[in-house]
Amino acid sequence: MISHLYPSRADEVYGSFVHSQVRALQDLGCSVQVVAPTPWVPLPLAWVKGQWRRWRAAPKSDRLDGVDVLYPRILRTPGALCFARAGRHYLQVLKGLVGALHRRFPFDLVHAQVGYPDGWAAARLLPHLPHVLTLHGQELQKIVHWSQTLKTMVEETIQGAGAIVVASEKMRRLAVQHGVHPDKVRLVPNGVDPLPPAALPDWLRRRIAGKKVLLSVSRLEPEKGLDTNIRALDLLRARHPDLVYVVVGDGSRTRSLKKLARALGLENRVIFAGCQPRSKVGAFYACGHVFSLPSRGEAFGIAYLEAMAAGLPVIASRGEGIAPLLRRGGGLLVKHGDSLELAQAIARLLDPALAVKLGQEGRQLAREFSWQKSARELLKVYEELLA
DSSP, X not given: OBOSOOOBTTBSSTTXXXXXXXXXXXXXXXXXXXXXXXXXXXXXXXXXXXXXXXXXXXXXXXXXXXXEEEOOEEOOOSTTTTGGGHHHHHHHHHHHHHHHHXXXXXXXXXXXXXXXXXXXXXXXXXXXSOEEEEOOSHHHHTGGGTOHHHXXXXXXXXXXXXXXXXXXXXXXXXXXXXXXXXXXXEEOOOOOOXXXXXXXXXXXXXXXXXXXXXXXXXXXXXXXXXXXXXXXXXXXXXXXXXXXEEEEOOOTXXXXXXXXXXXXXXXXXXXXXXXXXXXXXXHHHHHOSEEEOOOSSOSOOHHHXXXXXXXXXXXXXXXXXXXXXXXXXXXXXXXXTOHHHHHHXXXXXXXXXXXXHHHHHHHHHHTTOOHXXXXXXXXXXXXXXXX
């Protein structure tokens, strides 16, 4: 398994869904070696923001919950800058490492998570082996639009894979639009891990006492729609003076979101809780009344499943990977970026009767998703490809 999306002891959240799938595969009897390319971080960058600090603190190798993981260091450039060279750099760093691993631990197949750069490099490491590729969204929703070179590299990679794994019908359609034969695309649902009971920090418990809580658990990035949540809160401030917004996570938009909250006079009603370990995040779902993540570019979105499993009514954007599930129940869909429609949806879900009804529906739907089921479906893909 080759995936730059992978947790470490320094960051148990980043790519935790891939780790959950790997552990479930091992429970089915698969022997899995994970190679998780991790950015090399010079010391000055480690002082800048949390993600860089966590990458620097990741070990070079580890046995994480029974999974053998190597974290070779790669160079990472911001955004699209020089990104067309990233695949070649991945290949250069991984070639000797993966070749030596294969001699000690002969793989039956290679499974890459993310089409580029992971998938592009993986296809060239051991080209005689079957190659499975999971698409997570950014390859076909972002990277292909950065340059014609990257579009060509991504499309050649996904078209050449032995099997393409996707988590939603949305991603299946995108794969076919970019030239993958429909027979090669396999829909393998994500799972959801039970979150352990936990207690809220005392400072937060005091701030939300007696309040209604709008909740987001997400990376703080432009596509997540968190600014729309803040603008919707502004529209609801008079009708719902007891409503506060708790944001769990961090990212490139942290500073601008705080600035927006101050500009709207909402600094006391928008609470930034920062990045939380999975051992603590269950307490945040437990304190919420409505979960809202009006994101775009979502292949699926496991945070929605976590919120549904916690019994929260959920708000998401139309046309995204989670939308077909929410049309069955558990929440409402809105237009991405429409703060007025979002405010109306939040107001509806603050009605206790509707919130309880949708929360029960969501909890029931979330029971359909487990990493054990996901691993069984993935194992079928492996067996079919090896046959």
